[in-house]
Amino acid sequence: MIWRHGKNWTTMVQTARQIDKAMRNRISSLGYRADHKMEGLMRRCFSFSQSFSPSFNGESQTSPLSLSFFSLLLLHFPTVSLAQTLFVFGDGLYDAGNKQFVSSNRVDASFPPYGMTVGEPTGRWSDGRIVPDYLAGFMGIPHIPPILNGTADFSHGANFAIADATVLGSPAETLTFSQQVIKFSDNKNKWSAQARSEAVYLFYIGSDDYLKFAKNNPNPSDDQKQAFVDRVITAIEAELKVIYGSGGRKFALHNLAPLGCLPAVKQANGNVQECVTLPSEMAALHNKKLLQLLVELSRQLSGFQYSFYDFFSSIKHRVIKSKTYTFETGMAACCGTGSVNGTSCSTNNVCAKPEDYLFFDADPVVVGPNNLRELLFLPLNTTVMLPKQNKIESLYDIKMMESEMENQWLYQVGKAVSFLI
Structure with a gap:
């Protein structure tokens, strides 16, 4: 122009x-x-x-x-965020330390090298901060503590996410999505009705469900794939409605990452150079249904607002063209052993510069750099934090704009950055 x-x-x-x-x-x-x-x-x-x-x-x-x-x-x-309360639900990607309160075994995230870029381990499955920390900072509130920390200050919300969480089933030593929502309901009176209605509710859940499905069903039919996705989405819908019934109105969601691109998944399948098809396919089917669900809920439920970020595409682009996005590699993890560092992260096998790696470790639930670029993967300008805006009208318009913006940024300064929700 x-x-x-x-x-x-x-x-x-x-x-x-x-x-x-x-x-x-x-x-x-x-x-x-x-x-x-x-x-x-x-x-x-x-x-x-x-x-x-x-x-x-x-x-x-x-x-x-x-x-x-x-x-x-x-x-x-957004010069000032209206929301001053944040509630977080999900798996290890968002876990701020809950796992260490329920596990009878050693929780690696409570020991080095986790937390290496912030000086100490905090129970987060990363080298430093996680997405909810950055969102809290942008909102101008303290980092949100894990709900299972009985001595924490929950005045600005609580983090219910925990490693190994699933939507379906009942895995040991974790909280399913339903159990997280029950925990929220049991504690909701800690916050006023106004705080709950103005709060942001952040979600990332489902990775473990699809990884287990792919492991147990290596050659599923299309009908089996869709039936399982429908079960997961139906369960998510029920829990979102429970939160809505407790006053929640502002929902921010990442869709699932391309699960077949995780170092642990590739290494376990002996497929080091390419992403494993089935887990990523299941994530893609889930993501399509998840967006459809949010659109439908915004029609059904008065005042329901949502923000939706295409995490799948962001990770996929960075795996394929890692150097374009200033990472040295999107194939191997910073910490671990094996062909792509797909297992056993410890102080004996951690890289010197986590910022060069898209993945810090290879645990299936730990996706994304978590190395100070994570802010680019969250809804920084999320509509749920702004007044008088109900939802993103067209995900496709935003994806097209993001693609154009990234291409132009590449051309101009040689480094790509995601600006959009």
């Missing part, structure tokens, strides 16, 4: 600079002062100097990235 110089262009650039300055100040106020890598990354993401290239000698051309990003910030820039 061609833009001509003049008052309109000058005004737009001035506005962009004002937003850029405001975002820089916002970042500095959220407790990231000691986290220079995060601050630098965020500032790079929100800097307009690399995107806008005005020429005041005549016509100037700017990329779709500049225009889309500028429009998005005008539409979605």
Whole structure:
């Protein structure tokens, strides 16, 4: 698109600079002062100097990235989050330490090298922070503690997620999704009705269900695949409605990652160079149904709001083109043993630079870098945190825009970044 110089262009650039300055100040106020890598990354993401290239000698051309990003910030820039309460549900990707309170065995996440980038292990299955931590920081509230920590301060919410959690079945030493929701219901009076209605409810669940299905059913028919997905989605629907009945209105969900691309799954299947088909296929079927469910719930339930992030595509792109996204590898984990470090993470086999790896360890429930780039995978400008916005109208429009933005960013600065929910 061609833009001509003049008052309109000058005004737009001035506005962009004002937003850029405001975002820089916002970042500095959220407790990231000691986290220079995060601050630098965020500032790079929100800097307009690399995107806008005005020429005041005549016509100037700017990329779709500049225009889309500028429009998005005008539409979605949240100077202050309305939500001051966060509830988290899910598996090991979101576990802030619950596993250590229920396990009779050693919980690796409570020992090094987990937590290595933040100085100590915290029960999180990562080298540092996890998605809910970044979302809490963006909301301007403390990190949300695990619900099973009886001495924690739950004034801003609770984290119910736990490693090995499933939607179906009853695995030992964990909490199923249903049990997490029951735990929420049992404790809901800790928070006022207003706090519950304004809170953000964050979810990532189902990975273990599909990994177990794929392991137990190596050659399922299409009908078997769909029937299992339908069972999982039906169970999720029931729990979302329970939360809605307890006052929840703002639901933020990641869809499932391409499970066949996890180092542990590839190594177990002897398929090191390529992702394993069936687990990823099941995740894709789940993701399609999950979005359909959210659309339907927004029609059925008054005030139901949702934000939906395509985590599947984000991880898949980074596995295939890891260097494009500034990772040295998307194939092997930072920590572990075997052909792609698919098992047994310990201090004896951890990499020196976790930021170079898409996966920190190879546990099937631990997906994503968790190395200060995780912020790019969460609903940073999530509609559920903004007033008078009900839902994303078209996931497909957003996916198309994200693709265009990433392509343009690649072309301009040589590094791709995801900006969108």
